[in-house]
Amino acid sequence: xxxxxRHPFPLPPSMPxxxxxxxxxxxxxxxxxxxxxxxxxxxxxxxxxxxxxxPLALRKxxxxxxxxxxxxxxxxETCRVFSQRFSELTQGRGILLMGPSGTGKTHLACAIANVLxxxxxxxxxxxxxxxxxxxxxxxxxxxxxxxxxxxxxxIGSERETAWTTERLLLIVDGxxxxxxxxxxxxxxxxxxxxxxxxxxxxxxxxxxxxxVVLRGADWRLYRNGKKRY
Numbered sequence: 001x002x003x004x005x006r007h008p009f010p011l012p013p014s015m016p017x018x019x020x021x022x023x024x025x026x027x028x029x030x031x032x033x034x035x036x037x038x039x040x041x042x043x044x045x046x047x048x049x050x051x052x053x054x055p056l057a058l059r060k061x062x063x064x065x066x067x068x069x070x071x072x073x074x075x076x077e078t079c080r081v082f083s084q085r086f087s088e089l090t091q092g093r094g095i096l097l098m099g100p101s102g103t104g105k106t107h108l109a110c111a112i113a114n115v116l117x118x119x120x121x122x123x124x125x126x127x128x129x130x131x132x133x134x135x136x137x138x139x140x141x142x143x144x145x146x147x148x149x150x151x152x153x154x155i156g157s158e159r160e161t162a163w164t165t166e167r168l169l170l171i172v173d174g175x176x177x178x179x180x181x182x183x184x185x186x187x188x189x190x191x192x193x194x195x196x197x198x199x200x201x202x203x204x205x206x207x208x209x210x211x212v213v214l215r216g217a218d219w220r221l222y223r224n225g226k227k228r229y
Contacts, residue, residue: 113149
């Protein structure tokens with residue numbers, strides 16, 4: 001689109017009386033708006049429209065197909081009871097699942113979400129990806145804060161900076177203020193968790209959520225009891 005604008009005040013005769021302004025046509029603006037909306041939906045799926053909030057590869061995770069052992073039984077029972085008594089939660093108290101990679105933290109978090117997603121609004125976000133989208137403004141923060149349940153996966157894997165700390169505080173404080181429970185997963189245990197996310201964030205998460213540790217071998221490396229590689 002090309003529009004001519006006159007200058008609002010007189011200029012010397014040698015200067016033009018106005019200038020041409022080039023702008024995108026309506027169809028281009030509509031296409032870009034649709035792309036921005038789709039980008040936001042990647043982070044907050046399931047909050048509207050009945051779309052499954054869990055990423056495709058994680059939708060089959062349930063309590064029934066979780067392999068319970070002595071090293072993860074406490075976490076399994078905690079998560080199962082949490083999902084069963086979710087309607088009774090009134091203070092926004094969630095769960096922090098901690099332990100080495102591959103011990104089933106994300107599986108349990110998604111099992112909770114898969115139990116609740118048909119009755120409650122559920123949001124899922126992998127934190128490193130979420131922070132990257134927040135840098136570009138492609139996140140509807142209100143939807144993350146207002147969801148009945150938020151799964152925040154892989155917290156602590158991001159590099160701690162003043163910017164990431166402030167963004168995490170926005171989410172954590174926002175959830176606590178509205179008494180909305182959050183399930184966090186982290187590859188770090190309590191001794192290292194504060195160093196990874198900062199004292200301010202760690203204090204709020206640890207002080208306001210149950211925290212359980214999963215141990216054992218990395219299940220991704222094993223199949224039928226044998227090491228895959």
